[in-house]
Amino acid sequence: MxxxxxxxxxxxxxxxxxxxxxxxxxxxxxxxxALTVPLIAQRAGVTPxxxxxxxxxxxxxxxxxxxxxxxPDTEPEDHGDLASDMAAWxxxxxxxxxxxxxxxxIRDALLGxxxxxxxxxxxxxxxEQVETIRIRAAERGExxxxxxxxxxxxxxxxxxxxxxxxxxxxxxxxxxxxADMLG
Amino acid sequence: MxxxxxxxxxxxxxxxxxxxxxxxxxxxxxxxxALTVPLIAQRAGVTPxxxxxxxxxxxxxxxxxxxxxxxPDTEPEDHGDLASDMAAWxxxxxxxxxxxxxxxxIRDALLGxxxxxxxxxxxxxxxEQVETIRIRAAERGExxxxxxxxxxxxxxxxxxxxxxxxxxxxxxxxxxxxADMLG
DNA sequence: CACCTTAAAGCGAATTTCTTGCGTCTGTGC
DNA sequence: GCACAGACGCAAGAAATTCGCTTTAAGGTG
Numbered sequence: 001m002x003x004x005x006x007x008x009x010x011x012x013x014x015x016x017x018x019x020x021x022x023x024x025x026x027x028x029x030x031x032x033x034a035l036t037v038p039l040i041a042q043r044a045g046v047t048p049x050x051x052x053x054x055x056x057x058x059x060x061x062x063x064x065x066x067x068x069x070x071x072p073d074t075e076p077e078d079h080g081d082l083a084s085d086m087a088a089w090x091x092x093x094x095x096x097x098x099x100x101x102x103x104x105x106i107r108d109a110l111l112g113x114x115x116x117x118x119x120x121x122x123x124x125x126x127x128e129q130v131e132t133i134r135i136r137a138a139e140r141g142e143x144x145x146x147x148x149x150x151x152x153x154x155x156x157x158x159x160x161x162x163x164x165x166x167x168x169x170x171x172x173x174x175x176x177x178x179a180d181m182l183g
Numbered sequence: 184m185x186x187x188x189x190x191x192x193x194x195x196x197x198x199x200x201x202x203x204x205x206x207x208x209x210x211x212x213x214x215x216x217a218l219t220v221p222l223i224a225q226r227a228g229v230t231p232x233x234x235x236x237x238x239x240x241x242x243x244x245x246x247x248x249x250x251x252x253x254x255p256d257t258e259p260e261d262h263g264d265l266a267s268d269m270a271a272w273x274x275x276x277x278x279x280x281x282x283x284x285x286x287x288x289i290r291d292a293l294l295g296x297x298x299x300x301x302x303x304x305x306x307x308x309x310x311e312q313v314e315t316i317r318i319r320a321a322e323r324g325e326x327x328x329x330x331x332x333x334x335x336x337x338x339x340x341x342x343x344x345x346x347x348x349x350x351x352x353x354x355x356x357x358x359x360x361x362a363d364m365l366g
Numbered sequence: 367c368a369c370c371t372t373a374a375a376g377c378g379a380a381t382t383t384c385t386t387g388c389g390t391c392t393g394t395g396c
Numbered sequence: 397g398c399a400c401a402g403a404c405g406c407a408a409g410a411a412a413t414t415c416g417c418t419t420t421a422a423g424g425t426g
Contacts, residue, residue, distance in 0.1 A: 010422050012374065038412070050375055052413065111294055116349040123347040152360070156343035157335040164306040164342070166299045177335070193393050195403065221383065230405055235384065237403085 018044040019051060023065045032104060035062070059112030066108035067118045076129050082137040082144055083182055086154070089133060090174040093126070094158050098169050103162055126155050145181060153181040201227040202234060206248045215287055218245070242295030249291035250301045259312050265320040265327055266365055269337070272316060273357040276309070277341050281352050286345055309338050328364060336364040 022044035026035055037058050041048040055061040076089040096102050109118050130150045137144040145153075154177045161169055205227035209218055220241050224231040238244040259272040279285050292301050313333045320327040328336075337360045344352055 010374090011420085012422090015375075036412075047376055048412085049377080049414080053374080057413090107293065110290060110346060116347075119347045120349070123343075151343070152340040153336070156340040159347070160306075160334070160339035160342050163293060163346075164299075164302045166303070193403090194391090195393090198404080219383070231384080232386085232406080233404055240384090 015044070015046055015050065015054070019046060019054075019061070020065055020068065023061065024069075037061075055112075057112065059108070060114075061112065062108040063110075063112035063118045066105040067121050069105050070102075070109060070122050070125060072125055072129055076133050078136060081140070082133070082142045083178070085133045085136065086150075086182070087175045087178045089129060090154050090158070090178050091171045093129075093155070094162075094169060094171065094174040097158065098162050098166075103166070106159070106162065123151070123155075127151065130155075149181065154178055198227070198229055198233065198237070202229065202237075202244070203248055203251065206244065207252075220244075240295065242291070243297075244295070245291040246293075246295035246301045249288040250304050252288050253285075253292060253305050253308060255308055255312055259316050261319060264323070265316070265325045266361070268316045268319065269333075269365070270358045270361045272312060273337050273341070273361050274354045276312075276338070277345075277352060277354065277357040280341065281345050281349075286349070289342070289345065306334070306338075310334065313338075332364065337361055 019040060022040045023035065026040060026043055030039075035058065037051050038048045040058075040061070041051050044051075051061065055064070076085060076092075079085050079088055097106060106122070109122055113119050127147050130147045134144040134147065154174070157177055158169075158174060161173075202223060205223045206218065209223060209226055213222075218241065220234050221231045223241075223244070224234050227234075234244065238247070259268060259275075262268050262271055280289060289305070292305055296302050310330050313330045317327040317330065337357070340360055341352075341357060344356075
């Protein structure tokens, strides 16, 4: 997603699609750690050298796929007021991100990402979700903190703890962060 | 550092030392991306299989070395009051961590770290620095926030932005985080 | 619509890296 | 000292990555 915006409708696109699909299927079948470039290439019906040329190495490829998977698939739920929306969203965010698979995707996304584009995309996803909640709050006439403030006070602590202090994360922590920010 | 506390004075220790040194030297000479296990092993005067057996793969080894390098080498400076101490430390922390090499070390530390011990060690380093500042404040009779609070409000946002939003980090940002927390 | 240009994929050989089994050596504890 | 256990060296085999060259297909042009 981050580095091959070329010839959108052509063969390149089909190859990328096939390779990404192969990664997801094989990850489910044989496990994330058993993935290799030749294995993926075979499943995708492509030669290994194609993968090496396009992505450079396995980590970059996994990073691209991980970002796809970290894209939120639903809008934040509407609970009627800003505090509830934010608390519920933070709780769900923490829950998804701190799951074993979530943590693996985050690490993969960071891993093969020389210029930080993929990681940046993850942050953008979170910012978009927050924006949705803010707009909803504004329509109700509520006063909401900046998106940047939410990133600093809620998203950043959650991600920091997931990455650096895997112990002792609970839904209550997410709610407390939100409450502290809004209070 | 995280997985071989074996036979401290013996051959194991010498091998570990030699390999770590080789990694640092070669990283400086040929660049982080050109490192390979055989290359490192040769420089360290050991066989590649030794490295593979001890560390598993290159990423785990680089993770160990990165954690060593992320250990703070000095105590936080004393500026006479909590706010100044904290602001100066945060500024230096951001400066060191957001440099190209700092970011590379952080990523390496996270990378080859199956059980999260190395990443946890990074967090512990930061916590220790914060503790030093808090104790100093307490001796002056100042009221200081919890270490956990500092991690959430200062360290986490800085690390989040370094990892996920490499753009637009400035010393002022670190100072603002501290001011917001203490205010 | 046929032709040209060019980026990307295929292919296979050469190179490099990784894995593994087995024998040897070196600390450690008795 | 002496025996045990853990770690290393060595070497062979398997797997991966890289590289030069050829072929294919998309997109543009007359």
